[in-house]
């Protein structure tokens with residue numbers, strides 16, 4: 247506007263003065279435009295900067311925290327670790343939820359995610375400023391603990407472990423929660439995150455293979471001695487004993503108490519040492535089947551001889567073998583030949599494989615495939631020690647079993663006043679609907695036997711009816727005709 251006025255004045259004469267005014271006004275105008283332009287540019291820059299800051303903060307948060315839960319991410323943990331973990335006295339806890347897959351399978355993935363979130367919130371809420379809770383992946387969490395010795399770390403891990411069991415969600419009127427297996431290890435100088443997790447996981451696995459729901463510290467020597475104490479000898483000693491034919495099977499019959507006839511025998515492994523001592527499976531079975539040592543091959547020749555002694559004759563008696571979690575980890579997908587090899591010396595129609603209820607099943611799909619494959623050949627599958635695991639009826643729904651063996655834990659209280667027989671009634675209903683047989687284990691007294699029969703359970707195994715003994719003795723006691731028994735059975 248001032249330019250228009252100036253132009254008018256210019257056109258009216260006194261051009262020198264007008265020119266001065268014109269130039270001065272132009273400078274002001276340019277300066278003004280420059281100021282406005284700079285202001286706009288600065289504002290834009292500021293806005294962009296703020297946006298970038300927010301964006302990078304968001305990105306940092308995204309990589310620092312886990313996608314699903316409130317815990318930190320493994321990547322964040324790795325960064326912290328590279329900066330500080332090798333200094334000072336630190337520890338790592340490895341947390342693995344027990345039987346978590348069944349939450350996804352039974353209640354859907356959304357419920358599984360919801361439970362993971364609730365558990366994570368509990369853990370994060372419990373963490374002190376010196377502790378970092380992070381998600382390792384799936385149903386595994388880690389807790390990095392600064393400035394603690396192993397004892398203090400184990401006490402803290404126990405606190406975290408019990409908090410997990412308290413975390414619950416509600417689905418369709420059901421309360422869903424899971425326990426956890428926790429391993430704790432000291433972080434050694436120079437160790438990276440993978441190394442620290444490895445030692446904690448080793449202890450966690452030891453907990454898991456004993457049924458889970460506990461905390462164990464990996465103290466190297468202590469862990470080794472615990473494994474020794476609980477599982478007995480070293481793998482090499484056991485392998486040598488198997489070579490010397492010291493490891494063989496006793497058998498215990500299962501009777502139909504209606505007919506009084508034996509319907510089958512269970513092969514129970516025994517280590518008969520040269521000094522005459524007989525070592526029971528709980529002293530060495532983990533070394534034979536466990537994860538710590540290269541797997542020791544079971545005494546297959548002895549197993550086949552036992553099976554032969556009871557399943558080749560005219561009597562309809564089956565021979566049952568207990569199988570380990572390691573066996574279930576194998577897959578028929580990759581290698582069908584080993585199933586053929588396994589079954590070649592056996593009569594599949596008179597063979598039963600028993601899986602303990604609390605067996606760690608790492609891959610349910612593969613396990614189902616393996617069991618179906620065996621069942622297709624005629625082998626029957628029994629769910630052993632029913633009532634001792636944490637899943638109870640759950641595992642029954644997951645696996646298509648032919649037989650359920652009720653553990654002594656249930657049986658021993660069955661004749662007591664106020665005994666909880668609800669689960670047995672449910673089991674009986676299910677056995678009719680799903681078509682599996684029931685066997686009661688560990689029957690020791692007449693009263694237990696009577697009570698079971700009153701409930702409608704007639705197949706039984708236990709000291710009342712017969713203790714485990716050599717195959718030779720049981721062949722004789724059962725009156726089975728075996729002209730070849732001397733040659734088929736191993737020397738006892």
Ligand code: C2E
Pocket residue numbers: 498513514515526527528531535567568569570600602630631654687688689690707708709710714
């Ligand atoms: P299980 O399969 O549940 O076997 C039954 C156990 O209960 C046997 O213990 C047997 O001696 C015991 N038992 C039988 N009747 C009675 C009774 O009336 N009262 C009491 N208190 N106990 C009774 P055992 O032979 O010491 O075997 C323990 C466990 O070791 C077995 O439990 C099974 O899980 C495992 N096992 C045995 N042999 C093998 C094997 O060849 N391979 C694998 N992987 N595990 C085996």
Ligand code: MG
Pocket residue numbers: 512568600630
């Ligand atoms: Mg068994």
Ligand code: MG
Pocket residue numbers: 630631651653687
């Ligand atoms: Mg059992």
